[in-house]
Amino acid sequence: MKGWHGRLLRVELSEGRIWEEELKEEVARDFIGGRGVGIHYLLKEADPKGDPFCGKNPLIMMAGPLTGTGAPTGARYMVTTLSPLTGALTCSNSGGMFPAELRRAGWDGIIFTGKGSHPVYLWVDGSKAELRDATELWGKNTHQTEQTLRSQTHAQAKVACIGPAGERLVRFASIMNDKDRAAGRSGVGAVMGSKNLKAVVVRGKGKIPLHDPDGFKELNARLLKKFNETYKDAPPPLRLHGTAVTVMATQNYGVFPTRNFQSGIFPGWEAIHGETLSKRFLVSHKACFACPISCGRVTRVSEPPFEGEGEGPEYETVYALGSNCGVDNLAAVTKANYLCNELGMDTISMGSAIACAMEMAERGILSEKEVGRHLAFGDAEALVELTRMTGLREGFGDLLAEGSLRLATRYGHPELAMVSKGQDFAGYEPRGEQGMGLAYATSPIGASHMRGDPAYFELLGVPCNVDPLSWKDKPPVVAKWQDLFCIIDSAGLCVFFSVRNLVRPELMAPPVGIMELLNAATGAGYTLEELERAGERIFNAERMFLAKAGFSRKQDTLPPRMLREPLPEGPGKGMVCHLEEMLTDYYRVRGWTQEGIPTNQKLKELGLM
Amino acid sequence: MYSTLRAYAPSGQEPFFLELAAGATVSSALEALGIPEKTAKVVLLNGRNASASDSLSQGDLLVLFPPVEGG
Numbered sequence: 001m002k003g004w005h006g007r008l009l010r011v012e013l014s015e016g017r018i019w020e021e022e023l024k025e026e027v028a029r030d031f032i033g034g035r036g037v038g039i040h041y042l043l044k045e046a047d048p049k050g051d052p053f054c055g056k057n058p059l060i061m062m063a064g065p066l067t068g069t070g071a072p073t074g075a076r077y078m079v080t081t082l083s084p085l086t087g088a089l090t091c092s093n094s095g096g097m098f099p100a101e102l103r104r105a106g107w108d109g110i111i112f113t114g115k116g117s118h119p120v121y122l123w124v125d126g127s128k129a130e131l132r133d134a135t136e137l138w139g140k141n142t143h144q145t146e147q148t149l150r151s152q153t154h155a156q157a158k159v160a161c162i163g164p165a166g167e168r169l170v171r172f173a174s175i176m177n178d179k180d181r182a183a184g185r186s187g188v189g190a191v192m193g194s195k196n197l198k199a200v201v202v203r204g205k206g207k208i209p210l211h212d213p214d215g216f217k218e219l220n221a222r223l224l225k226k227f228n229e230t231y232k233d234a235p236p237p238l239r240l241h242g243t244a245v246t247v248m249a250t251q252n253y254g255v256f257p258t259r260n261f262q263s264g265i266f267p268g269w270e271a272i273h274g275e276t277l278s279k280r281f282l283v284s285h286k287a288c289f290a291c292p293i294s295c296g297r298v299t300r301v302s303e304p305p306f307e308g309e310g311e312g313p314e315y316e317t318v319y320a321l322g323s324n325c326g327v328d329n330l331a332a333v334t335k336a337n338y339l340c341n342e343l344g345m346d347t348i349s350m351g352s353a354i355a356c357a358m359e360m361a362e363r364g365i366l367s368e369k370e371v372g373r374h375l376a377f378g379d380a381e382a383l384v385e386l387t388r389m390t391g392l393r394e395g396f397g398d399l400l401a402e403g404s405l406r407l408a409t410r411y412g413h414p415e416l417a418m419v420s421k422g423q424d425f426a427g428y429e430p431r432g433e434q435g436m437g438l439a440y441a442t443s444p445i446g447a448s449h450m451r452g453d454p455a456y457f458e459l460l461g462v463p464c465n466v467d468p469l470s471w472k473d474k475p476p477v478v479a480k481w482q483d484l485f486c487i488i489d490s491a492g493l494c495v496f497f498s499v500r501n502l503v504r505p506e507l508m509a510p511p512v513g514i515m516e517l518l519n520a521a522t523g524a525g526y527t528l529e530e531l532e533r534a535g536e537r538i539f540n541a542e543r544m545f546l547a548k549a550g551f552s553r554k555q556d557t558l559p560p561r562m563l564r565e566p567l568p569e570g571p572g573k574g575m576v577c578h579l580e581e582m583l584t585d586y587y588r589v590r591g592w593t594q595e596g597i598p599t600n601q602k603l604k605e606l607g608l609m
Numbered sequence: 610m611y612s613t614l615r616a617y618a619p620s621g622q623e624p625f626f627l628e629l630a631a632g633a634t635v636s637s638a639l640e641a642l643g644i645p646e647k648t649a650k651v652v653l654l655n656g657r658n659a660s661a662s663d664s665l666s667q668g669d670l671l672v673l674f675p676p677v678e679g680g
Contacts, residue, residue: 234613237677241612246680248611252653252672275612293678315680427680453679461651461676465658496679571656 002211003065003522004028005108009129011122013195014055014114018129023108029524030607032490033064033108035091036538038080041111042089043541048549052082052187053169053194055115061102061160061200062109064492068100068289069208069216071517072223072501073494075100075289077109083186083445084194085171085349085403086422089545090186090445094160095288095494096178098202101158105204116196121161123153124202134198138167141342142176143310145199154203161199162189163344165391169193170401172349172424176341180296180311181288184346186423186445211523219520223513227292227501238295238496239285243315244274246427249459250319253468254570255429255436258323259377260355261418261561264429265570268328272318281334286311293496299334306335306384313337313347316449319427320351321387325358326377333380336387343391349403352424354386356404356417357396365411371396415560421446421551430562430579432572433458434471438478438582441556442596444542452482456499463505469571471578475586477507483535484509490538491518511535537606540590540598544608553596556583610642611674614650617642629665636661638671649676 006028008021023037031040038060045058059081066074077099083090102110105126112122119134132152137145142163149159160177166189173189174182183189192198210216237245250256251269258266270276277297286296300309306329313321313334322333340347360366361375368374372395375382389397399407404417404424418425423446430437435454440447449455457477458468466473488498491514502513515531518524526534546555557563562577587594591602603609610618619625619642629638635652639661644650652659653672665671 234616234675237612237675238679243680245612246677248672248674249651249677249680252656254656295678455680459651460678460680461649462678465651467658469657500676500678 001025001028002209003069003518004033005103005106005208007107009107009110009124011110011112011131012114013112013116013120013197016131018131028065030534031538032487032518032534034062034067034076034078034490034492035080035486036490036534037109038062038078038091039089039538039541039545042080043545046082048545050082052084052087052191055113055195057082057191059112059188059191059195060109063099063103064490065522066517067492068103069210069521070290071220071493071521072227073288073291073293073497074492075291076492076494077102078489079175079183079188081188081191084169084190085187086446088421088446088549088551089542090188091489092175092183092185092188093450093489094175094177094181094183095291096181097289098158098160098177099492100289101202101204103204103208104206105202106206110200112195112197115194119196119198121149121197121199121201124200125154126204126206137198139164142344143179143342146179149199149201153201157201157203159199159201162192163342163391165343165345165401166190166193168393168401170345170390170393171403171406172346174344174346176344180341182341182346185348185448189344210521212520216520219516223501224292236293238293241274241278242285242295242297244272244277244313244318246315246460247273247318250428253432253459254567254572255432255459255468256323257319257425257427257429259326260324260359260416261425261429262359263568264432264572266323269323271328272322272330272333274315276330277313280330288494291494291497295496301331301334303331306331308335308338310338310341312341316427317347317351320348321383324351324355325383327380327383329380332384336384339384339387339391343388345391348426349424350387350390352418353390353400353404353407354383356408357400359416360408360411360413365413418559418561419447420558421555423447428455429567430558430577431567431575432570433468434578434582435468435474435478437558437562437577437579438474438586439482441558441579441583442478442482442586444539444546450485450495452478452485453495454478454481457507462499463503463509464507466507469575471582475582476589479586479589480508482539483532484511486535486538487511487514487531533606537608540602540606541608543592543598544603547597553583553594556596613675614644614673617644633665634661635659635663635665635671638665644673650674651676
């Protein structure tokens with residue numbers, strides 16, 4: 001087997017036991033890697049109705065066969081587990097340097113089970129692995145943790161760790177790697193915290209065996225040449241201004257979520273746009289392993305009281321902590337982002353919980369006494385302070401740490417949480433972007449934009465533009481892009497490069513470039529049909545898991561605001577999200593029952609039963 | 610006009626007004642701005658996707674930006 005090592009590291013934390021397990025060739029081929037292999041193991045080993053904080057819940061860190069190979073943007077890994085935010089499965093993705101280092105250490109992934117009796121970290125030095133005491137690290141933030149661990153292991157070691165938020169089981173705690181990259185969503189950091197696992201530290205200098213090294217090298221050179229030709233006159237917008245450049249698109253389409261999704265137009269948008277970030281706080285751009293785009297933002301804020309330095313903010317952060325909280329103070333948004341990174345929390349769910357609290361406060365549902373301060377949309381200081389308090393579960397932050405849905409439910413108004421399956425919305429308004437509404441409702445991890453992102457074809461011109469307000473034409477396209485993202489996430493690639501450079505520029509997105517890379521790396525000899533089938537298999541495997549957990553059409557929904565309150569302004573004024581109409585067609589396209597359950601015929605066709 | 614397409618704005622600034630002859634289309638506006646046809650771009654007319662042949666009227670808002678790899 002080439003491309004894949006065929007080796008997984010198993011770590012049983014209750015017993016302190018570590019062993020090697022074979023990643024079987026047929027599993028690797030059928031599920032590709034990363035996200036696909038993750039759901040394969042979750043289906044095999046987890047109780048779908050189990051407690052996410054129970055020791056039996058496996059925490060699966062899985063890279064793809066292209067991770068660390070030098071394929072452009074082959075830098076990513078996926079964390080798969082039961083989510084304490086949604087109660088269902090989750091998979092949360094990150095890049096940086098850690099995933100490539102894990103592969104260069106000779107491993108395709110690590111599966112943790114059990115719970116440590118005291119805080120520990122895993123030190124992986126090539127083929128050797130050991131659990132070490134982390135009592136002294138407990139309480140340290142992610143930056144301090146990384147620095148300390150490097151001094152205890154190797155100066156060039158790569159670290160993935162949790163901060164105080166993960167230790168305190170904040171339901172949207174992230175796993176941070178390489179300081180500021182995040183497997184951000186769904187509380188994977190809280191699962192790690194529940195296991196008393198503070199960090200994973202890796203050092204690896206080995207080579208990844210490839211099926212056709214010369215062909216692989218030529219293919220990469222050709223891809224990079226084409227990429228450079230595309231941008232010969234002007235650099236990629238993402239390198240120039242980071243992902244926050246997307247504000248120009250969402251604001252102009254009227255889908256830039258504002259004040260807890262009460263509007264899609266934010267009057268202060270220019271103040272938090274990526275171009276403004278470049279002018280005010282950008283120090284340099286930063287790339288993940290083998291990435292020619294370099295969208296990362298290294299920034300510094302010198303303005304009191306929001307001084308700090310680190311990475312970000314990304315588009316999702318300027319939406320969540322900015323427009324959605326009515327905050328147009330970029331220094332405050334950036335500071336709250338730094339706090340999320342250091343404490344180890346998802347910026348999206350953090351902003352969504354604060355925005356939900358702000359709306360409840362303005363409606364008189366939440367009193368000043370309960371919050372401990374006056375709270376209203378636009379309050380930049382409250383944004384930063386509540387972020388800090390959440391990461392440490394101090395005062396009202398203890399309630400915010402439960403996430404927007406539990407917070408709103410506690411006060412009798414679950415409809416004010418902008419979530420699907422308990423997962424907070426990303427930065428796109430579903431009434432003005434119908435395909436995104438369907439994608440939020442049917443995403444296996446709840447309202448994520450990264451499980452088949454319709455913003456590409458609805459807003460960003462990739463590969464073409466489809467009217468964001470139309471809904472009848474969306475179900476087959478959304479289903480196809482969901483399968484495509486399964487392939488990208490499983491191969492170990494970044495979506496940002498893949499959708500424009502590894503997919504034929506057609507709306508139904510045939511992944512020809514990914515197929516070529518995978519075949520040169522692994523020798524698996526995928527045909528286009530087989531690879532697309534693998535994507536569909538992975539998406540259906542995730543759906544099987546959800547069905548076993550008791551999820552069906554009832555949970556594939558959006559808050560009443562999206563379904564019944566017309567969008568008040570902008571190009572989509574008067575629109576609601578036509579979810580029910582889309583769902584009926586979507587299930588038919590998927591070969592699922594009208595309750596949203598994969599049929600036996602579909603599962604047999606995909607080799608899942 | 611945003612990001613890398615801002616280079617085509619007359620003074621490098623936006624927003625700005627563009628005067629066109631009666632009967633002008635999106636295509637003639639792009640020509641007046643000197644944006645090559647082959648340059649990849651997203652064009653919005655009053656917040657909706659526009660095609661090259663769409664007619665323009667007094668007071669219309671045209672927004673242009675390059676395709677973006679993600680957000």
